[in-house]
Amino acid sequence: xxxxxxxxxxxxxxxxxxxxxxxxxxxxxxxxLGRLKENPLPSAMTVAVIGISLALPAALYVMTDNLxxxxxxxxxxxxxxxxLRFETDDTHAKRLSQDLATWSEISRVHLITREQALxxxxxxxxxxxxxxxxxxxxxxxxxxxxxxxxxxxxxLLEGLQDKLLKLPEADFARMDTLWLQRFxxxxxxxxSGSLLLGLLLGIGVLLIVGNTxxxxxxxxxxxxxxxxxxxxxxxxxxxxxxxxxxWYGLLGGATAWLLVTISVLLLQQPVxxxxxxxxxxxxxxxLGFAATGVTLGASVLLGxxxxxxAVNRHLRGAEPQ
Amino acid sequence: MIRFxxxxxxxxxxxxxxxxxNLEVQAGEMVxxxxxxxxxxxxxxxxxxxxxxxxxxxxxxxxRNLATLPRRQIPFYRREVGMIFQDHRLLPDRSVxxxxxxxLVVAGVGQKEIGRRVRAALDQVGLLSRERATPVALSxxxxxxxxxxxxxxxxxxxxxxxxxxxxxxxxxxxxxxELFERFHYVGVTLMIATHDLNLVKSMRHRTLTLxxxxxxxxTGDW
Ligand SMILES: Nc1ncnc2c1ncn2[C@@H]1O[C@H](COP(=O)(O)OP(=O)(O)O)[C@@H](O)[C@H]1O
Ligand SMILES: [Mg+2]
Numbered sequence: 001x002x003x004x005x006x007x008x009x010x011x012x013x014x015x016x017x018x019x020x021x022x023x024x025x026x027x028x029x030x031x032x033l034g035r036l037k038e039n040p041l042p043s044a045m046t047v048a049v050i051g052i053s054l055a056l057p058a059a060l061y062v063m064t065d066n067l068x069x070x071x072x073x074x075x076x077x078x079x080x081x082x083x084l085r086f087e088t089d090d091t092h093a094k095r096l097s098q099d100l101a102t103w104s105e106i107s108r109v110h111l112i113t114r115e116q117a118l119x120x121x122x123x124x125x126x127x128x129x130x131x132x133x134x135x136x137x138x139x140x141x142x143x144x145x146x147x148x149x150x151x152x153x154x155x156l157l158e159g160l161q162d163k164l165l166k167l168p169e170a171d172f173a174r175m176d177t178l179w180l181q182r183f184x185x186x187x188x189x190x191x192s193g194s195l196l197l198g199l200l201l202g203i204g205v206l207l208i209v210g211n212t213x214x215x216x217x218x219x220x221x222x223x224x225x226x227x228x229x230x231x232x233x234x235x236x237x238x239x240x241x242x243x244x245x246x247w248y249g250l251l252g253g254a255t256a257w258l259l260v261t262i263s264v265l266l267l268q269q270p271v272x273x274x275x276x277x278x279x280x281x282x283x284x285x286x287l288g289f290a291a292t293g294v295t296l297g298a299s300v301l302l303g304x305x306x307x308x309x310a311v312n313r314h315l316r317g318a319e320p321q
Numbered sequence: 322m323i324r325f326x327x328x329x330x331x332x333x334x335x336x337x338x339x340x341x342x343n344l345e346v347q348a349g350e351m352v353x354x355x356x357x358x359x360x361x362x363x364x365x366x367x368x369x370x371x372x373x374x375x376x377x378x379x380x381x382x383x384x385r386n387l388a389t390l391p392r393r394q395i396p397f398y399r400r401e402v403g404m405i406f407q408d409h410r411l412l413p414d415r416s417v418x419x420x421x422x423x424x425l426v427v428a429g430v431g432q433k434e435i436g437r438r439v440r441a442a443l444d445q446v447g448l449l450s451r452e453r454a455t456p457v458a459l460s461x462x463x464x465x466x467x468x469x470x471x472x473x474x475x476x477x478x479x480x481x482x483x484x485x486x487x488x489x490x491x492x493x494x495x496x497x498x499e500l501f502e503r504f505h506y507v508g509v510t511l512m513i514a515t516h517d518l519n520l521v522k523s524m525r526h527r528t529l530t531l532x533x534x535x536x537x538x539x540t541g542d543w
Contacts, residue, residue: 226410229370230471231400232427233393 025239032243046212046248050205050299051255057198058260058295062287064191070282071183079157082143082164085171090114093141096169100143105151105160110144117142140171154181202302205252209245209306217241217314224315238311242304249303253296261286322348322479322510323369328378330364330534338364339534342378346512348478350542351505353521354514356531362514365531366481369512370404371395383478400428403472405482409464411456417443417467418452424475442474446500462493469500473509480504482513486520494520 036043084093090113097109112120117139122131151160161173217224224237264286275282287295323346330339339361346352354362367373368380371387380387383401390398411420418439425435443449446466456464465485472480482501486494494517502524505511515521521528530538 223412226412227423227427228396229372229399229404229410230424230427231396231398231475233396236396236427236429 028239029243029247032240033247035240036244036247042212042215043248046208047251047255049208050248050252050303051259053201053205053208054253054256054295054299055259057194057201058256058287058291059263060190060194060197061291062260062264062285064187064194065291066284067187068184069285070280071180071187079147079152079176080145080161080164081174081176082145082167083171083173084141084143084169086140088141088169090141092169093143096167097143100145100164105147105156105163106145107148108146110146112142112144114139114141202298205249205299205302206306206309209248209303210310212248213241213245213307213310214314216244217310234315238315241311241315242307245303245305245307245310246300247303249299249301249306250296252303253299256299257287257292257295322346322350322383323512324379324381325365325368326379326381328368328375328380330361330368330373331376337534339368339375342534342536344529344536344539346510347542348510349505349508351501351511351526352513353524353526353528354512354531355516355518355521355528358516359533360531361534362531363483364534366404366483366512366514369479369481370402371398396427400424400475401477401479403475403477403480405465405468405472405480405485407484407487409456409468411464411467411471413455413457415455416452417448417454417456417459420456420467421452421470421474423471428475438474439470442470445473445503446470461488462496465489465497466500469497473504478508478510480509480511482511484514484516486515486517491517491520498524 084096088096093111093113097111100106101109114137118131118137121127121139145160145164147157147160151157157175161175164170164173227237264284268284271282271284323344325342325344328339328342329337331337342365354365356362364373368375368387369382371390374387382398385394385398385401387398412423421439421442422435425438430438440449440452443452446469448463448466448470451459451463456467459467469482469485472482480501485501486497489497498513498520501511501513505526527542528538528540529536
């Protein structure tokens with residue numbers, strides 16, 4: 001009985017140690033956060049600068065992501081529009097379209113009669129006066145040709161177009177996907193650009209956090225010196241500064257998320273209205289679950305690395321001369 | 322407990338501050354260190370606190386050879402040596418309690434235990450009622466006693482004090498020295514640098530005299 005009590009009094013048992021260790025870390029984390037609140041203005045400035053720096057690449061990502069979704073909707077437009085000679089009639093055109101649909105390069109053919117084309121033209125609006133003057137329909141029959149997925153590369157489409165133009169009914173053909181592919185190439189470029197921008201701004205964030213932590217270390221020089229004199233380990237002294245860096249990162253990341261999300265919310269209505277003018281159901285989407293996770297994770301990591309650099313340069317631990 | 326073997330300390334700009342010091346202090350001894358200003362008293366205490374390293378020679382404290390002590394062990398060594406400074410080195414924006422608690426906080430002692438031991442230390446120096454005050458609200462003598470409470474709160478076996486009464490009047494100085502004597506009676510090894518020769522003589526403890534970095538007199542144990 002007495003033995004047990006004395007053992008308990010000697011200190012924490014080994015099994016409790018991880019809990020104590022975690023508790024200490026949690027306590028340090030909370031204390032560090034409290035210290036940020038003690039100097040709200042410089043802390044808020046640092047967080048704001050980090051937030052804006054991270055918001056830029058995040059916004060660019062959201063933009064390209066949305067454009068890609070939008071472009072995905074256009075994949076359904078025909079790859080090649082084949083305009084038939086004017087003397088071709090509807091029944092002939094229909095037979096031709098059924099014929100073409102059996103080609104291995106082609107998955108589907110959609111016939112647009114002259115009347116349909118004229119209707120569509122009217123629906124676009126703005127041409128009423130011009131149309132009134134026209135007595136005879138000037139529009140040709142168009143075959144919208146959708147290639148099989150394996151034939152969707154520019155080179156193969158080019159070959160298909162040549163083949164189609166050799167048909168006696170063919171007048172001329174227009175490739176519709178080329179601009180789409182160019183658009184996608186531009187998107188790829190913008191996305192790589194945003195990655196590069198993110199990298200540069202990430203380095204900026206490292207410098208900002210590093211400098212803020214450096215100033216905090218200088219401000220607390222005396223306290224640090226005394227802590228070293230009474231036996232603080234280097235790890236103990238570094239810990240609150242590392243936590244401060246992580247907090248700056250997390251708060252900056254959250255600010256970036258907020259900035260992007262607010263921008264998306266503000267733009268959602270105008271974009272939907274614009275899309276509806278083009279008879280599209282397109283909806284602007286914000287940072288998704290995964291992208292939010294990446295933003296916050298990256299920001300915490302940047303904050304940690306930034307403070308780690310500052311701490312390594314300015315806190316070397318007790319070092320006798 | 323404290324052993325100096327042929328210790329030299331040379332500062333690049335000022336030349337030799339300590340030359341060929343040999344010394345053995347037994348566990349539980351109370352030793353005064355006297356000498357003119359610039360004789361090397363502070364230098365000796367800084368060597369014991371491992372704030373500086375000797376240019377030559379060996380120092381062994383509490384069984385640890387300071388020359389071979391790895392850097393990572395320095396914090397743990399410092400927890401075994403309580404240091405008291407003439408200018409107290411207190412944090413002005415922290416309460417008396419927080420100042421005294423610092424050695425325990427950095428050692429990872431639990432909250433409850435910290436409260437218990439800080440109050441015990443403040444009680445020993447007679448400042449239990451001032452734990453909420455900040456150091457600036459205290460007199461010079463009280464501030465020095467806070468510094469002493471901080472030095473003893475971790476119950477180190479060795480205490481070194483560098484002119485702890487340098488700024489105090491004789492009565493207060495005597496009080497402080499009597500406080501040190503109480504730690505001496507419970508077995509702490511003390512080394513106290515001081516100018517106050519009258520006080521030193523009246524207290525009858527071993528006294529070392531430094532002159533220009535040389536140990537010129539050692540009264541031996543009383
Ligand atoms: N950090 C230092 N850098 C250069 N010289 C120093 C330093 N500390 C002390 N000294 C010199 O070493 C000698 C001893 O100083 P010190 O140990 O402070 O003497 P005391 O405490 O007895 O007055 C003096 O000549 C002093 O100028
Ligand atoms: Mg001195």
